[in-house]
Amino acid sequence: MQLPPFQAVYDAHCDRVWRFVVSVVGRQDADDVFQETWITALRAYPDLRDIGAITSWLLTIAQRKGIDEHRARRQRPTLTADPPQTCPTTPPYDDDDGDDALWQLVRDLPPKQRAALAHRFVGDLAYHDIAAAMGTTPEAARRNVHEAITKLRSTWAP
C-alpha cells in the first residue's frame, strides 16, 4: 500500500490530536505529549497497514502518551501534593489557555474514563472506534463514558 507523505497526515490531523491531548492532560502538559505522540507515530508509520484507520490509530498513540504522562505526574510527589489546577494564576497557566472548567474535572477521573470521554467528545469517535482505540469492547467503552458522566454529574456545578 502506498502511504501518503507523513506531512499530509500531520496537516489533516494535527488539530484533532491537539484537542484530544489538551482534553486528556491539560494545556500545561500538552506540548510534550503532543510532540511525543507525533514522534511515535512517525516511527511506526511505515508499518501502518490501514490508512483508513489513521484517525483512531493516532488517537490510540495519543491516549497512551497521555496515560504515560498521567502516571509520570503521579510519581512526582511535589506535583501531586500541589496539583497545578489549584493554582491557576501561577505560570505556565495563563488565562488565554483557559482550560474549560468541566474538562478540568475530567482530568481527575481514572485514565480509561478520561480517555473514553475525550475520544467521544473531542475525537468525535463512534463507540466501536473508541473500543478499537482503547483495545476494549464497544460495550466497555460505552460503560466508561457512562460512568464518567455519572461521576462528573456529582461534582460539576455549571
Added chain:
Amino acid sequence: MGTMTDIEQALAAGAARDAGGPPPQLLEAITTAAARDGLLDVRYAVIDAPLGPLVVAATDAGVVRVSFDSPEVAAEELARRVSPRVMAAPALLDDVRRELDAYFAGRRTTFDIPLDWRLVTGPFARRVLTRTAAIPYGTTSTYAAVARDAGNPQASRATGNALGANPICVIVPCHRVLRSGGGLGGYAGGVPAKRMLLDLESA
C-alpha cells in the same frame, strides 16, 4: 450524537471551546527531534526563487530533489519514491537555502552542498547528469556533446530523457544544455525559466 444531556452538551461545548490547533512552533520541534532520532527520512522546504517557488528536499545523504511542483505534489512524489517519512522542515534546509539564495543573487557560481543521487534511474542517466554537473557556470553545452561525454554519442534521445528527468534542477545545471542548432530545448520549469537562469549566469 442524538439527544444529549446537559452534561454531554457541556462536554461537547468545552471541547469546541478548547478548539484550535497546536502552537505552530511545535511542528519544528517535532521535525528537529525526529531528524535527531533518525526518523525523518526526507525533509523539504519551499524556497522563493526568481523563477517562482522551488521545493527543495534532502535526505541524510544530501539534496535529493529540487522541484518546480507544488509542495503537495512534491511531497507525494517523495513519499512514493524515497520514503513516506517526509515532512516540511525549513530550518533543516538552511544550508541549501543559503547557497541557492546566493546563486540567484549572482554571488555564487558553484554549489558545495552534498547531493543524493538516488532518484536518478540507471547508470547512463547518472553519467549524463554527472557530466552536466561539470558544465561551468556561465557556459553551455549541447545534448550531443553531453551524450558523447557520457560515453554514448548515439544516445542523444536517452540523454534528453535523462536531462528531462533531472531530479535536482538548478543545482545540477541541466539548463546549461541546449540543442545543437542553438535552440533552448525543453525545461522542467518551463522554457522562460531556463532563459532566466541562462541570463542570470551571463550577467
